[in-house]
Amino acid sequence: MDSTAVEIDGSVMEGGGQILRVSAALSCITGTAIKITKIRAGRSTPGLRPQHLSGLQLVSDLCSGSLQGASIGSTDVSLTPGKIRSGSHVADPQTAGSVCLxxxxxxxxxxxxxxxxxxxLKGGTNAEMAPQIDYTLKVFKPIVERFGINFDCDVKMRGYYPKGGGEVNVTVNPVKELRPVTLTERGNITKIHGRAFVAGVLPFKLAKDMSTAAVRTIRKEIKELYINIQALQEKEKACGNGNGIIIxxxxSTGCLFAGSALGKKGVYADKVGIEAAEMLxxxxRHNGCVDEFLQDQLIIFMALAKGTSRIRTGAVTLHTQTAIHIAEQLTQAKFTISKCEDEMSSSVTYIIECHGSGVVNPNL
Structure with a gap:
């Protein structure tokens, strides 16, 4: 083990897979060797799960690195990164682990x-405890591209719990450096749309029930907008049975927000629709510019960008605080969170500001 490796405590704050993802990616980008201990220590099944393991192997593969302790259930893992290399890389946890993660x-x-x-990337495209692929394409992608990132995503096959079997092909173009992003003005909500889907042997009626219940729930609060949630039957390009909805x-300023839910055995379809609508x-309701799920996913890019990024959010999540903690440990980025009283709305919003570390791509 390299004595200069930075030690990361995998049990702090949110204490989950996110610590692994942020620290492994930053290790790869900054060339810093890391040792992560107490991985997922507080979880019911501590240590690495198949999905975390394939994520770490993917990063190690991307940066010609060496991994120690990388096995299922391992609570300590070390990554010594090499040079980041382009080309083709495959990750397959052989479970319904999330391709989005x-x-x-x-x-x-x-x-x-x-x-x-x-x-x-193989696994689950619409998995519990992770963004659905539709979220990644429709919310995450357009916002993250404001940093100057450019990538294409082709969903070859959708995969559902418990089998997985999904496949997404992603092409990522390199950049010299990332631009900072400012997302502080929300404007008005101008459009609400989505998809309610069933796959496999499940009846199409479930999709219609999810859609109808979701529209009805949103209507109670937002009366003036046309809401278009398509009900879809996924026949081809879907592996296994599943149902779910994303709205x-x-x-008006290009901010994007989402609510989503997946069907489970014994849960009525309209309940799934209502859950997604209430999340949206x-x-x-708060006057922030990102939803609770995008918030933490932007932290790593803010930390890497050259210049100062500012995003307005609702309550700052524990995931976000965890991502900031790791980003400050592994880069020169400095974050501040300030509360803003908003005369437009009764709810409190926060500005997350980051003086980015300005990482320059040495390979370009």
Missing amino acids: LLQVALPCAVFADAASQLC IAES LRNI
């Missing part, structure tokens, strides 16, 4: 390669 760890690394990278709201409403 694999993308979260790989994307920042691939941005600092010497040429375009092709990532073939997206757009604002919760995310647009």
Whole structure:
């Protein structure tokens, strides 16, 4: 083990897979060796799960690194990064582990390669405890591209719990450096749209029930907008059975918010629709510019960008605080969070400001 490695406590704050993703990506980009201890110590199944393991292997592969302690259930892992290399990389946890979380760890690394990278990510496209692929494409992608990042995503096959079997091909173009981003003016909500889907043997009626219940719930609060939630039957391009819904709201200044839910055995479809609608409403009631899920996903890019980024959010989540903690440990970035009283709305919003570390791609 390299004595100069930075030790990261994997049990602090949120204490989950996010610590692994942010620290592994930053290790890869900054060339800093890391040792993560007490991985997921507080979880019911501590240590690395298949998805975390394939994420770490993907990063190690991307940066020609060496991994120690990388096995299922391991609570200590070390990564010594080499040079980031472009080309084709595959990650397959062989479970319904989320492809979106694999993308979260790989994307920042691939941005600092010497040429375009092709990532073939397998697993669950619409998985619990992770963004749905539709969220990644419709909310995360357009916002993260404001940093100057450019990537394409092709959903070859959707995969659902418990089998997985999904496949997403991503092409990431490298950049010299990332631009800072300012998202502080919300404007008005101008559009609400989404998709309610069923896949496999599940009846189409479930999709219609989810959609109808979601529209009805949003209508109680937002009366003036046309709400278009398409009900879809996924026949081809879907592996296994699943149902779910994602609803997206757009604002006049280009802010994006979402609410989503997945069906489970024994849960009525309209309940799934209502859950997603309530999540969306919760995310647009405050006058922030990002929803609770985008908040923490932007931290790593703010930390890497050259210049000062500012984003206005609702309550700052523990995931976000954890990402900031790791980013400050592994980069020169400095974050401040300030509360703003908003005369327009009764709810409190916060400005997360970051003086980015201005990482320059040495390979370009």
